Amino acid sequence: MSLLDVRDLVVAGREGVLVDHVSFDIDEGERVGLIGASGSGKSLTALALMGLLPEGLSHSGSIRFDGGELVGASERALSRRRGTDLSMVFQEPMTALNPAMRIGKQVAETMTVHGTRDRAGARRAAVELLDLVGLAHTARAYPHQLSGGQRQRVVLAIAFANSPRLLVCDEPTTALDVTVQARILELITTGVRERGSSLLFISHDLAVVASVCERVLVLDEGRIVEHGPTGDVLRTPRHEYTARLLAASSWEVS
Numbered sequence: 001m002s003l004l005d006v007r008d009l010v011v012a013g014r015e016g017v018l019v020d021h022v023s024f025d026i027d028e029g030e031r032v033g034l035i036g037a038s039g040s041g042k043s044l045t046a047l048a049l050m051g052l053l054p055e056g057l058s059h060s061g062s063i064r065f066d067g068g069e070l071v072g073a074s075e076r077a078l079s080r081r082r083g084t085d086l087s088m089v090f091q092e093p094m095t096a097l098n099p100a101m102r103i104g105k106q107v108a109e110t111m112t113v114h115g116t117r118d119r120a121g122a123r124r125a126a127v128e129l130l131d132l133v134g135l136a137h138t139a140r141a142y143p144h145q146l147s148g149g150q151r152q153r154v155v156l157a158i159a160f161a162n163s164p165r166l167l168v169c170d171e172p173t174t175a176l177d178v179t180v181q182a183r184i185l186e187l188i189t190t191g192v193r194e195r196g197s198s199l200l201f202i203s204h205d206l207a208v209v210a211s212v213c214e215r216v217l218v219l220d221e222g223r224i225v226e227h228g229p230t231g232d233v234l235r236t237p238r239h240e241y242t243a244r245l246l247a248a249s250s251w252e253v254s
């Protein structure tokens, strides 16, 4: 059985259908990329999985996580899942951080809120997690005192705090300087590998997807038009849309 099994996911708003009968699954420990042009429905697919769709949008279909149905689950059940079983990293780290709280406390709170550690244990674990992302000295800093890349590393420490079974990353390096992107990608891949977590990785950057993901899904206007092992899809795209995405990208067959 797959860890995540999405069947016929539809996300709709007042203007119509935005994600159109999307189906895919992710196995335990598998790293899957979701690519597609701007507006193709990548973020809405991810937000639906997390139970975080913006107001005015609704979803239907089935999202089974470890056998349990998430569509129609109570907000209480979903928020219990978020931060423990499921974790999400967004493009802009400031959206995930509390500007008025010290970094160390934010990381520790992820664990105390979900009851995975007591306060003293969470404090110790927070220091270790920050150390792992190369930020041991920032526990007492506030988010505005850090660079964008450092903030995204804090977000990763928080995302990994409870060893999620599925990490969803939505363009996690797009807002960052090219020089720090590689570091963030490395932290994501080692983080999921060490914990045996699965990964759904959204990007419009095919080179990044090729370096991180074993399998890829291609979304076009809300529909999955192609999927398969990353190398196969990027080397010999079957769908004309994927070929166009490739032509527009800097990714080169190696």
Ligand SMILES: Nc1ncnc2c1ncn2[C@@H]1O[C@H](COP(=O)(O)OP(=O)(O)OP(=O)(O)O)[C@@H](O)[C@H]1O
Pocket (backbone or CB within 6 Å): 013, 018, 036, 037, 038, 039, 040, 041, 042, 043, 044, 045, 054, 055, 056, 057, 204
């Ligand atoms: N809150 C909303 N209400 C109505 N329509 C929305 C809302 N959010 C997104 N959309 C529309 O849904 C479609 C898919 O959006 P989505 O953000 O999932 O695209 P995306 O593939 O993630 O794009 P990008 O790469 O630019 O982030 C777009 O046409 C977008 O305009």
